[in-house]
Every structure is written in C-alpha cells, then in structure tokens.
Amino acid sequence: MLLKEIKDIFHTELGAIYPKEEIDSFFYSCIEHYLNLERFILAIQPGYTLNKDEEQPLFEALSELKLEKPLQYILGTAHFMDLELRVDENVLIPRPETEELVQWILLDAERPPARRVGSRMVIERSRNDHSLRILDIGTGSGCIAIALAKHLPDAKIYALDVSEGALSVAKENAASNGVDVTFLHQDILNPEINLEFDVIVSNPPYVRELEKNEIQRNVKDFEPDTALFVSDEDPLLFYRAILGFAENHLSENGKLYFEINQYLAEETKALFNTRNFSEIELRKDMFGNYRMLKAIMQ
Template identity: 80%
Template sequence: MLLKEIKDIYHKELGGIYLKEEIDSFFYSCIEHYLNLERFILAIQPGITLTKEEEQPLFEVLSELKLEKPLQYILGTAHFMDLELQVDENVLIPRPETEELVQWILDDCQMEEQFKSDAERSRSVISTMLNDHSLRILDIGTGSGCIAIALAKHLPNVTVFALDVSEGALNVARKNAASNGVDITFLHEDILDIELELDFDIIVSNPPYVRELEKEGIQKNVKDFEPKTALFVPDEAPLLFYRAIIDFAEKHLSEKGKLYFEINQYLGEETKALFHARNFSEIELRKDMFGNDRKLKANVPSRGL
C-alpha cells in the first residue's frame, strides 16, 4: 500500500476524534518510530510503497489511537526537554508545563553565576551551594524521572534523590536514568507517611493536584489511561500533598533551601496562602505558557535560634 494512502486512512479514521494537526503529528511520529522515515518523505517520494510487514505496526497504532490511548504509551517513549524517556501506564506523560518548572530551577541556579559580581556571588545562596559541591536535590513523586533526570543532566556537582510511592513508576525512572547517563538515588517512599534522615537544598514536586470535581473537564486520553494516583486528590483535601511536603520540608530543607512546585491552575492563590501561613518567604507564583497559575517557589522559613 502507498504510504500516502495510509496517511489518508489515519485522517479518515481519526478525524472525528482529533484535530488535523494532531493526526499529522501521530502519523509522522509513527513512520519515524517504526520505519525511520522523516516527515518530509512524502514530499520527495510521493509514490513510496510499504510492504505488509511495514504496514502492520501503523495499523496497530491506528486501532489504539481510535480508543484515545496516548501515542506516548503506544510507542513507549516521550520527549522532555532534550531527553528521550521510556513511559508506560505507571507514569504520567511528561508535559511542557513541567519543562517550564525545571527551567525555572535551572535559571535560578545559573543566573547568579552569570550576572552577579564576585562580591555578590560570595553572598549568593545558590552559588555557594554549587561552589561547595554539595547541592542536594529531592524530586518528590518522580514518576518517569523527568524532573530529576533533567536536573542531574544540566546542573554540575549535584546529588539528586527521587522518590515515589509506586514501585512501577520507580522501575521506569531507573531505566530512564540509566539510558540518559545520570546517577540518581531512588527511594520507594510515601510522602504522606515518611521517615527520612536526609537534608536537601532544593525540593521539587509535581504532586497529584486534580480534584475529583475536575474529572469531567479532563480529556479521555488522560482520564482513562494515565495513573489516577498521580493525578487526583479528594475534593475536600485538594492541597493534601502540598501540606505533607511542607511538613517534610520544615524538617529536611537546609537553612536557606527552596521549594519548587507545579500546582493546580485553579488553586494558585490558595496554594500561595498555604505557604504564607507556614511562614515561608519570597513566595512567587508564576503562570505557564498558557497564562495559567501553574508554578510556585518558596524559601524555607527561618528556624530562629
């Protein structure tokens, strides 16, 4: 069968479910993944023909896409920043909003090195941590490991820890750390019930934050396929995990440590108020690329004498 005919079948079969641009993206991702063909192949070889063996995986993917299964789970891979990661139904699919959160941390860690004078640099919290080769980072609810791995890749002289309650997620994250050449200490722990004898300079988390009442507005490919324990929180306790992480941070963040979070876009001010109530300082709420409250940073409260 002609490759362009298969493309037409994708559009015919999926047109009532996805936008045209999404279908194009699916098709080109599939031919690159299974056939190692570039997306412009039809422009230069419009008559390219596939064998039955070559066609088979494309039609198998089509069947799963009709069920609205995410393409990343079908292919088993996802991209995050400059990383290629394995993903399956044990982990959330990494998203651009989370890339922004990681970039915020990277920018904070690098900015003062680039712009501060030598005198200012000597007083810089983050620069001090970097220069003494002891910056410790903890990623809570690591999932695929995307945050932890990206930070380990891009920051020098750091020790990265990553925890998750799901052993299935940790298995995926371990494979991703190995394939991307980074050394991360993985911890099988529940942040709601944890005892840990370690301190950290940065704690970052993209915890569950979607309320049950918000399920109706969530796309089927997310609601039906991505791990529910990584997504949803009870309506009566939407900040459950943020409270638990604050409790943990008050004991385990270093004297001038920082917290970074991805948050529910509808609960930005409520989340910010929670940190104010617990005396965190320099609390900053940021919007994502779509103009939604999605990220928050806070400095550890003073512990006094």
C-alpha cells in the first residue's frame, strides 16, 4: 500500500477525534518510530510503498489511537527536555510544565545562595563547590531526577516512589540515559529515610476528584490514577506530608520545589506560612497558570 494512502486512512479514522495537525503529528511520529522514515519522505517520494509487514504496526497504532490511548504509551517513549524516556501505564507521561520546574531548579543551582546576617545578605559559596543532595519525591518515569542528574553531574540524586512498577521504568530510564540515581521504594506518607537533602522536589498527585470532568479521556482512562488524583476532602494531603518530611530532612537554607494544582495555589502557599519556610514564591507556567511553588528552609 502507498504510504500516502495510509496517511489518508489516519485522517479518515481519527478526524472526528483529533485536529488535523495532531493527526499529522501522530502519523509522522509513527513512521519515524516504526520505519525510521523522515517526515519529508512523501514530499520527495510521493509513491513510497510499504509491504504488509511494514504496514502492520502503523495500523495497530491507529487502532489504539482510535481508543484515545496516548501516543507515548503506544510507542513506549516520551521526550522530556533533552531526554528520551520509556513510558508505560505505570507512570505519568512527562509534561512541558514539569520541564519548567526542572529549569527553575537548574537556574537556582547556578546561583550562589544568600543568607541574612544581621541587616546584610551574605552570599555563600556556590553549592556547585560540593555535591548537592537532591530528592525527587514521586519520581514516576524518573524524568525530574534524570534531567537533574544529567545537568548537575556532581550532584547526588535520590528518587522515591511508592510504585514498584514506576521504579522499574525509572531505573531503566536512568540506565539508558547514562546517569546515576539512587532509587528508593518508599511511601512518602510513611517514610523511613535517614538522610538530609539540599533540595527536595515533587510533582505529587493533586487533581481533585471533582476536576475529573475537566480531564481529557486519554489522560484519565490511561494514566495511573494514583499519580494523578486526590480526594476532594483532603486535596493537599501529599503537600502536608512532604512539608513535614522536609522540616526534618531539608538542610538549613535548603530549597523545596513543587508542581501544584493551579486552582489551589493560594491554599498550597498558605501551608508554608504555618511552617518554618521563607521566600515562598508562586510561579506561572507557560500557559499563565500558577503551577509551581518554591520555598526556602529557615
């Protein structure tokens, strides 16, 4: 069958579900992944023909796309910053907003920290002079921990998750990207860790059950519920738990970074006002929503 004909079938079968540009992206991602063909192949070889064996994975992917299964799960890979990661239904698909959180951490890591002495702010020696100790809580695919390890090669990176399936994926991703991360099978609601960290970062579950109607089917039907949703009665459960953990395991002037629910930004920030943290900062993502928070341990 002509490759062009298969592209037309993708549009016919998926046109009622996805916009044209997204269907094009699906098609070209599939031919690159399964056939190692560049997206301009049809421009230079409009008569390019596939045999039955070459057609099969494309039509199998099409069948799953019709069920609104995320393409990343179909192909088994996702991109995050400059990384290629394996993903499956044990882990969330990494988002661009989470890239922004990592970039915030990396930018701060390049700056020497400051502390107040009397009326003066004193610049301390850069943390780059020794090994930063960083903990990623709820690591999932390992995207945050692995990106930090890639860009901060002298740092000691730890990554924690309650899911053995997620940790298996994360370990594979760390190995394939050539970084050293220490993985911990722990429940942050009942942690057993006797370490101190300079940075703690987390993208915990924060979507309330009442918000499920806003979530697209390809997310709520396929991505792991335990990594997404919290009860309406206690939506800040994990933030409170991590704050309590940080108070005992974050070094003086250590930094805590969160991805947060945009609808609960002020409520999340208010938690810090009752704890031993300062310089509490909310930050908007690329879409103008408050999705990140940073605080410093006093």
